[in-house]
Amino acid sequence: MRPKALFGTVVVAGVGLIGGSVGLGTRQRFLAERVVGFDQDPAVLEAARGMGVIDDAQLHPGPWLREAELVVLASPARALVPLARSLEPFLGPQTLLTDVGSIKAEVCRELAHLPFVGGHPMAGSERVGVQHADAALLENAVWVLTPDETTDPAALGTVRRFVEQLGARPLETTPEQHDRLVAAVSHLPFLTAVALTELVAQSGDRDLMMLLAAGGFRDLTRVASGSPRMSRDMVVGNREALRGALAAFRAHLGELEALLEDPEAMLGRAEAAKRTRDALPIVRRSLLPARFEVVIAVPDRPGELARITRALGEAGVNIKDIEVLSIREAGGAVRLAFDHEEGLRTGTRALQAAGYEVRGRG
Numbered sequence: 001m002r003p004k005a006l007f008g009t010v011v012v013a014g015v016g017l018i019g020g021s022v023g024l025g026t027r028q029r030f031l032a033e034r035v036v037g038f039d040q041d042p043a044v045l046e047a048a049r050g051m052g053v054i055d056d057a058q059l060h061p062g063p064w065l066r067e068a069e070l071v072v073l074a075s076p077a078r079a080l081v082p083l084a085r086s087l088e089p090f091l092g093p094q095t096l097l098t099d100v101g102s103i104k105a106e107v108c109r110e111l112a113h114l115p116f117v118g119g120h121p122m123a124g125s126e127r128v129g130v131q132h133a134d135a136a137l138l139e140n141a142v143w144v145l146t147p148d149e150t151t152d153p154a155a156l157g158t159v160r161r162f163v164e165q166l167g168a169r170p171l172e173t174t175p176e177q178h179d180r181l182v183a184a185v186s187h188l189p190f191l192t193a194v195a196l197t198e199l200v201a202q203s204g205d206r207d208l209m210m211l212l213a214a215g216g217f218r219d220l221t222r223v224a225s226g227s228p229r230m231s232r233d234m235v236v237g238n239r240e241a242l243r244g245a246l247a248a249f250r251a252h253l254g255e256l257e258a259l260l261e262d263p264e265a266m267l268g269r270a271e272a273a274k275r276t277r278d279a280l281p282i283v284r285r286s287l288l289p290a291r292f293e294v295v296i297a298v299p300d301r302p303g304e305l306a307r308i309t310r311a312l313g314e315a316g317v318n319i320k321d322i323e324v325l326s327i328r329e330a331g332g333a334v335r336l337a338f339d340h341e342e343g344l345r346t347g348t349r350a351l352q353a354a355g356y357e358v359r360g361r362g
């Protein structure tokens, strides 16, 4: 009784923090019949399979790729184009490609001959690798899509639907506009974090400074704990836009230094900064707490919600919260939260007995 998925086979190429989160979201929300993970590291693939991030694993490109309807490229940015080139000879005529890389102009230019739609989820964490993958990372995140004049509108529509069904919010820009915007809001913050950590690491008072570092230093340097290779690729790959942002930032620092002699003017700047920071939109990652939750595939038929609640009610399981994740033509997915471990176990059994396919939020 599982509704037809959006895709047959989805391939995630590069099963790290972001690729793993895409794989988890795709599986948890029943967006594909099968998720195949492709990575250069066999240990990553083994972990991904163990965590339920992927259904199958592949270490080398090959004829298995012909089945793919969607390939999500999720390696560090400098490897994205070579990775796509290594997969290209094996792709079927129906295969659509997208990516999650932090820079867009170069990858969109180099892959313009393919059915490719550039993408970048504006979400992540300072953690590295598939073991930290979490589908909730992508929920409610702005996900930039960067079509250009070579992009097929139907391909763009398909990738937009995929992103929406993962729970993210697609937003379109050109590849060049994307790279200018993220230079200021993502890449410059990373370089600032590196500079701040260097300042402390190279100080004669390093050990004392590390002890005194409270929220200010920790919040401002958090992204320095992310994948060094991912971050290096991101800033080096966007160096032109980043140079402009760095020049502007240096000018701001210079002005602020001068205002150390002018307390009133400094107060004005601090007040303006507070207004800007406080106006950042609040991102609601998930409606429900991730503990004691399941997602079930629900066919589009009258009375389905009543069947679900009856099955759980008869098993004596209390539903703590319920959320409709996606509604597709043939049905969708519903997330259910229970009070405790026992509710989760009994609820899962009752839903399976009623014929539903149940997935954990793992």
Ligand SMILES: NC(=O)c1ccc[n+]([C@@H]2O[C@H](COP(=O)([O-])OP(=O)(O)OC[C@H]3O[C@@H](n4cnc5c(N)ncnc54)[C@H](O)[C@@H]3O)[C@@H](O)[C@H]2O)c1
Binding pocket: 013, 014, 015, 016, 017, 018, 019, 038, 039, 040, 041, 044, 074, 075, 076, 077, 079, 083, 100, 101, 102, 103, 120, 121, 122, 123, 124, 125, 126, 127, 128, 129, 130, 226, 227, 230, 234
């Ligand atoms: N980390 C973030 O916060 C974040 C947020 C948004 C987008 N991104 C983008 O997502 C992509 C992945 O970043 P991540 O943080 O998940 O990195 P990660 O280091 O956690 O994972 C990268 C994975 O790619 C694999 N890999 C590397 N080269 C490969 C190749 N040639 N072929 C196959 N697999 C390969 C690695 O083994 C690893 O499993 C990057 O392009 C990055 O710019 C990252």
Ligand SMILES: O=C(O)C(=O)C[C@]1(C(=O)O)C=C[C@@H](O)C=C1
Binding pocket: 101, 102, 121, 122, 123, 124, 125, 126, 185, 186, 187, 189, 223
């Ligand atoms: O660590 C986080 O919270 C992030 O969202 C990471 C972050 C960012 O700079 O904001 C890092 C790189 C990406 O391309 C997108 C997001």
